[in-house]
Amino acid sequence: MNKPLKIAIAGLGTVGAGVIKVLSDNKDIITARSGRAIEVCAVSARDRHRDRGVSLAPFTWYDNPVDMALDDEVDVVVELIGGSDGIAKALCEKALENGKHVVTANKALIAHHGTELAKTAEAKGVSIMYEAAVAGGIPIIKALREGLAGNGVERVYGILNGTCNYMLTNMRETGRDFDVILSEAQDLGYAEADPTFDVDGIDAAHKLAILTSVAFGCEVDFDGVQTEGIRHVSPVDIEFAEELGYRIKLLGIASRQNGSVEQRVHPCMVSKKAPISQVEGVFNAVVVEGNFVDQVVLQGRGAGEGPTASAVVGDLVDVARGVKVPTFSVAADKLEKLKSAPLTGHNGSYYVRLMVVDEPGVFADVAGVLKANNVSMETIVQRNRAPGEPVPLVLTLHETSEQSMLNALNGIAALDSVVETPRMIRIEDF
Structure with a gap:
């Protein structure tokens, strides 16, 4: 049997405590699937004495989680603190620089700094894993x-x-x-x-x-x-x-x-x-x-103790097995820098709800604005009549550009008969 994989957990909230439970309750299954045991050796959190439903007695306690990145016994740092910067970012950077694998559930950190962290990890020959950061227990x-x-x-x-x-x-x-x-x-x-x-x-x-x-x-x-x-x-x-x-x-x-x-x-x-x-x-x-x-x-x-902890442990099993894959599908230095397509160039169909005064000529005014912006109606729904009072008027529009739709909405909002800001929701054809 290979030597155990030693992990340190930073952050002992719902997910952190859940990871300890999964590793304990499913120890035999995890060891068999990993080819080695996965053992917690150190932990850190803001409150050492809070009851989390798990015993922390067997683990080394760190008041400063970044210090765990310097512990020679630790193979993997599990970051469950959260936040895109601050202590979470410092911990992950220090761990990677010291040649330790990182497993995290921190979506904000990866969304803001993922490219840089991936480059550091791959340069050091270690992994940064983040299955739990997206969609909880779904292995997407x-x-x-x-x-x-x-x-x-x-x-x-x-x-x-x-x-x-x-x-x-x-x-x-x-x-x-x-x-x-x-x-x-x-x-x-x-x-x-x-x-x-x-x-x-x-x-x-x-x-x-x-x-x-x-x-x-x-x-x-x-x-x-x-x-x-x-x-x-x-x-x-x-x-x-x-x-x-x-x-x-x-x-x-x-x-x-x-x-x-x-x-x-x-x-x-x-x-x-x-x-x-x-x-x-x-x-x-x-x-x-x-x-x-x-x-x-x-x-x-997509969230909760069990599903998110399950995703964290799944990443730990991959580390224990020695699975090495690029952080974002291809090597970090080969990631493309793609230009963002503006939403104004999007083409699609739209739902629009207007609150209009129920009076003659409203349909004609709205239709005139749509025509002027090359937007065509597919359906019109008006359920109730209340002459002289505001009533909802719902339109669905044929496919058009987002910019044309926005121009039309601005024109409609300026009509005297429209008494509230028009509400628009995009229709997606899946």
């Missing part, structure tokens, strides 16, 4: 980097944030407003006290930036992700979507186009017949479209 990084390595990936998209998916599911099922559902999600622990990263799409954008790099062999470019959250989605929009045969999902979508890459996160209307529209609650799903495999769909829990 391994699938893209290894199982689908023979394919040219044409598009990758998915539900990458369980909080938003939970909220949109419950808004549809209950008809309740965004704020009510958000408060409930916070009470259940699905949303943070400050939900900005989730509901404004930033969390999903971190994950999409990582997926884009792995899928297309390009440098990680978080700043190139065009991001829009779900705050403006209302029960009215969800109800109209159902009537029109769609469901609203917050999706991250990346595609490669003539030397550039389009990365976008925003609410989408997808057909109720599409597999991804059936993914509900806190579940995530990722769809990969390859030139030989056609379409692969992976679905599972």
